[in-house]
Amino acid sequence: MAPETNKTSGSGGATKNDAPVKAPPSKKKEEKKDDDLSEEDLALKQQLELYVERVQDPEPGIQKLALESLRQEIRSSTSSMTSVPKPLKFLRPHYGTLKAHYEKMAEADLKKFMADILSVLALTMSAEGERESLKYRLLGSEGDIGSWGHEYVRNLAGEIAQEYTKRRSEEASIDDLIELVQQIVAFHMKHNAEPEAVDLLMEVEDLDILSKYVDKTNFKRTCLYLTSAAKYLPGPDDLVVLKIAYEIYIKFMEYASALQIALFLDDLQYIKQVYTSCDDVLQKKQFSYIIARHGTAFQLDDDIASDDIVREVLEEIINNTKLSEGYLTLARDIEVMEPKSPEDIYKAHLLDGRASAGASVDSARQNLAATFVNAFVNAGFGQDKLMTPPTDSSSGGSGNWLFKNKEHGKTSAAASLGMILMWDVDSGLAQLDKYFHSNDNHVISGALLGVGIVNCGIRNDCDPALALLDDFVDKEDPSIRIGAIMGLGIAYAGTQNEQICKKLSLVLNDAKAPLDVIAFAAISLGLVCVGSCNEVVAQAIILSLMERSESDLQDPPYSIFATWPWSSISWEAGKCGGHSRSVKDI
Numbered sequence: 001m002a003p004e005t006n007k008t009s010g011s012g013g014a015t016k017n018d019a020p021v022k023a024p025p026s027k028k029k030e031e032k033k034d035d036d037l038s039e040e041d042l043a044l045k046q047q048l049e050l051y052v053e054r055v056q057d058p059e060p061g062i063q064k065l066a067l068e069s070l071r072q073e074i075r076s077s078t079s080s081m082t083s084v085p086k087p088l089k090f091l092r093p094h095y096g097t098l099k100a101h102y103e104k105m106a107e108a109d110l111k112k113f114m115a116d117i118l119s120v121l122a123l124t125m126s127a128e129g130e131r132e133s134l135k136y137r138l139l140g141s142e143g144d145i146g147s148w149g150h151e152y153v154r155n156l157a158g159e160i161a162q163e164y165t166k167r168r169s170e171e172a173s174i175d176d177l178i179e180l181v182q183q184i185v186a187f188h189m190k191h192n193a194e195p196e197a198v199d200l201l202m203e204v205e206d207l208d209i210l211s212k213y214v215d216k217t218n219f220k221r222t223c224l225y226l227t228s229a230a231k232y233l234p235g236p237d238d239l240v241v242l243k244i245a246y247e248i249y250i251k252f253m254e255y256a257s258a259l260q261i262a263l264f265l266d267d268l269q270y271i272k273q274v275y276t277s278c279d280d281v282l283q284k285k286q287f288s289y290i291i292a293r294h295g296t297a298f299q300l301d302d303d304i305a306s307d308d309i310v311r312e313v314l315e316e317i318i319n320n321t322k323l324s325e326g327y328l329t330l331a332r333d334i335e336v337m338e339p340k341s342p343e344d345i346y347k348a349h350l351l352d353g354r355a356s357a358g359a360s361v362d363s364a365r366q367n368l369a370a371t372f373v374n375a376f377v378n379a380g381f382g383q384d385k386l387m388t389p390p391t392d393s394s395s396g397g398s399g400n401w402l403f404k405n406k407e408h409g410k411t412s413a414a415a416s417l418g419m420i421l422m423w424d425v426d427s428g429l430a431q432l433d434k435y436f437h438s439n440d441n442h443v444i445s446g447a448l449l450g451v452g453i454v455n456c457g458i459r460n461d462c463d464p465a466l467a468l469l470d471d472f473v474d475k476e477d478p479s480i481r482i483g484a485i486m487g488l489g490i491a492y493a494g495t496q497n498e499q500i501c502k503k504l505s506l507v508l509n510d511a512k513a514p515l516d517v518i519a520f521a522a523i524s525l526g527l528v529c530v531g532s533c534n535e536v537v538a539q540a541i542i543l544s545l546m547e548r549s550e551s552d553l554q555d556p557p558y559s560i561f562a563t564w565p566w567s568s569i570s571w572e573a574g575k576c577g578g579h580s581r582s583v584k585d586i
Contacts, residue, residue: 045090048073052094056101060110067113074120075147088124095125115140120148123155134159138176145180146187157184157196161203178206189213194222198229207241211248219252227261239265246270250277259287263294266531271296275304284310288317295457295494319459324423327380340377341385342370367401368409375416382424387417388431402443411446411483418450428454429464445483448472452487465491466500473503481507482520489524496532501525505537508544518544 037045051073054066073087091098098118105111119136126132133155137145145153160177167174181204188197201207214222226245230238242261249258255278262270271291275284284305291298298318305311316322331337343349370386378384386401402413414435421428432454435447448469455465465487472484485507492500507513507521522541529537 041086044073044086048087048090049094052091052097055098055114060108063110064113067110067117070117071113074117075149088121091121092125095121109141112139112141116143120152123152129162131159131163134163134180137180145183146191150191150193153184153187154196156180157200160184160200164204174204178204181206182209185210185213189215189218189222192218192221194218195225198222198225202229202241207244210244211251214248214251216252219248220254223248223254223257250274253277255283256286256290259290263291263296266296268296268298271298272304275300281310284314285317288314292318292320292323292457297459297495297497320423320457321460323458324380324382324425327423328382331381337381337383339381339384342373342377345373345377364404364406364409367404368412371401371405371409371413371416375419379419380422380424382421382427384420387413387420407442410440410442411449411479414443414446415449415453415483417447418453421454422456423454423458425454425458425460425464429468441477441479444472445479448480448483448487449490450487452490455491456493459495470503473507478514478517481513481517485517485520485524489520489527493527494530496529496534500528501534501537504528505540508540511547515548 048070051066051070054062055070057063057066070087074085095118098114098121102111102114102118105114115136119133119140122130122132122136133152137156145156160181164174164177167177181200184200185197188194188200197213198207198210201210210222223245226241226248230241230245233241242265246258246261246265249255249261250273255274259271259274262274274287278284278287300311300314300318305314328337374384374386382388402410405413414432417432417435418428421431429451432447432450435443435450438444438447451465451468469484469487469491472480473488475481475484485504488500488504504521504525508518508525510518513521522544525537525541
C-alpha cells in the first residue's frame with residue numbers, strides 16, 4: 001500500500017503524468033456552463049449553432065434561409081444594446097468558421113448577406129485595430145445601417161475615422177468611406193446624436209455637407225455643439241466651423257444667433273446679410289443694439305433700410321446716441337439715482353476704531369483712492385458727491401476736491417468727471433471745458449482724458465472728441481500729450497478709424513518724443529485697432545520698438561506698455577495668421 005501511495009503522490013511523477021490530462025475538466029466546465037443556461041438560452045444557442053452549420057451547406061436555398069434567420073436573430077438583439085447580446089455571445093466561437101466560409105463563397109448576393117452578419121459580429125469579436133466591422137460593411141449589401149442598432153453605428157464611425165487617416169496618408173481613394181459617412185450622419189441626426197455626427201464629419205474633413213441633414217428640430221443643438229467645439233479647435237478650423245454654424249442659423253432664420261457669430265468673425269458682409277435676410281423692423285432694432293454693445297463700426301445702406309426714418313432710428317441705436325438717456329431712465333426706474341460716496345463703499349464705520357482714525361487723516365493717496373472709487377461707483381449717473389456736488393454744498397464744488405490731490409492725482413480727479421458723465425456728450429463736454437483753462441498741466445491732461453471717456457462708444461458725425469483733442473496731441477508738455485493721446489484711444493476704441501491711426505502713428509514715429517509719450521501712443525493705437533490684426537499699425541509698433549535701444553526698454557513699465565498694444569491688435573490669433581508668432585518673439 002505504501003509504495004502505491006508514494007507512486008501516485010510523488011511530486012515529480014505526478015506532475016508528468018497529470019500534465020497532459022486537462023481536457024476532461026474543460027469539457028465538464030463547458031457542460032457546467034450549459035447547465036447554467038436557462039432552457040430558452042440553451043435552445044437559442046443550439047438554434048444558432050444549427051444556423052452556422054446550415055450557412056455552410058452547399059445548397060444556396062438552405063444558405064439563404066440560414067442567413068436570414070441569423071440576420072433576424074442578431075437584429076432583434078442589437079437594436080438597443082445595454083450589454084453584449086446573447087446571439088453575439090453564443091456565436092463568438094463560430095466567428096472564425098464563418099470568416100473562413102465567407103472567403104470560399106462565390107460572388108453573389110448571399111456573400112454580401114454573409115458580409116453584413118460578419119460586420120456585426122466583428123463589433124465584439126474583431127481584434128483591436130483590424131477594423132473588420134468596417135471591412136465587411138464595405139463588402140456587404142448597402143442596406144439600412146441603423147437597423148443593426150446604435151452601438152454598431154458608433155463602432156463603424158470610430159473605425160471610419162481610423163481608416164480615413166490611414167488612406168489619406170497613403171493617398172488612397174476615400175469615396176466609399178464618404179458614402180458610408182453620409183449614411184451614418186443621416187442616422188445620427190435623426191436620433192438626436194448631433195455631436196457624434198459633427199465629430200465624424202470633422203474626422204473626415206467634410207463638415208460642409210452637414211447642412212443637408214439639419215432640420216428645424218435639431219439645428220439649435222447642432223449649432224450649439226459647433227460653436228462650443230470651435231473654442232477648442234486650432235485656426236483656421238475654428239473659423240470654418242463657425243461659418244457653417246452661421247449658415248445654418250441663417251437658413252432657419254435664427255438671425256440673432258447668426259449675428260453673434262458674424263460679430264465674433266468680425267465680418268461686415270455677414271452682418272449685412274443678417275440685416276438683409278430679415279424683414280422685421282423690431283428685430284433689426286435688436287440687431288442694432290447688439291452691434292452697439294459690441295462696439296462695431298457698421299454703416300447702414302439702402303439694402304438694409306430703404307426707409308429714411310427707419311434708417312435714422314437704427315443709426316441712433318448703433319451710434320449709441322441715446323445710450324445715456326436710456327441708462328438714466330433705467331436708473332430712475334429701479335431707484336438707484338442717489339449718488340454714492342466712497343464711505344458708502346468702504347463701510348469703515350463697521351470696523352472698530354477705524355472710523356475716527358480714518359476721518360482725521362487726509363492724505364493724497366487716500367484722496368486718489370477715493371477719486372477712483374467715486375468714479376466707478378457713480379459711472380454714467382451724471383452726479384456724485386465729490387466732483388459734481390450742488391453749489392450750496394458744504395464741500396464747495398468740484399474745485400475743492402480736485403485740489404486736495406497732487407500732480408497725477410489731479411489728472412485722475414479731472415478725468416473721473418468724464419467717467420461720472422460718461423455717454424452724456426453735451427453735458428460732459430460742457431463741465432470739462434472749464435478745466436482746459438487751468439494753469440496746471442496735470443488738470444488739463446485729466447480733462448483731455450475725461451473727454452475721451454465721455455465719448456467712449458459714442459459715434460457722432462461732428463467728432464467732438466477729435467475736434468477737442470487734436471491740437472493737444474502735438475503740445476510740448478508730455479503730460480498734456482499723454483492725456484490727449486489716451487483720450488483719442490479711449491474715445492475711438494475698436495473703431496479702426498484711419499484718421500486717428502494716422503495721427504497716432506506720427507507720434508509713434510517721432511524720434512524727439514519722450515519714451516512715455518510713445519508708449520502711450522502705442523497703447524492708444526492698440527485700443528483703436530483692437531482685434532483687427534491691422535498689419536500697418538502692427539508694423540509701426542514693431543519698428544518703433546526696434547529703433548529703441550535695449551537700455552530704453554529696461555524700465556518694466558515702458559516695456560509692458562510697448563508690447564501690450566501689439567498683443568491687443570493680435571487679440572484673436574486665429575484670424576491673424578503669423579501675427580501670434582511675432583507676439584511670442586517679442
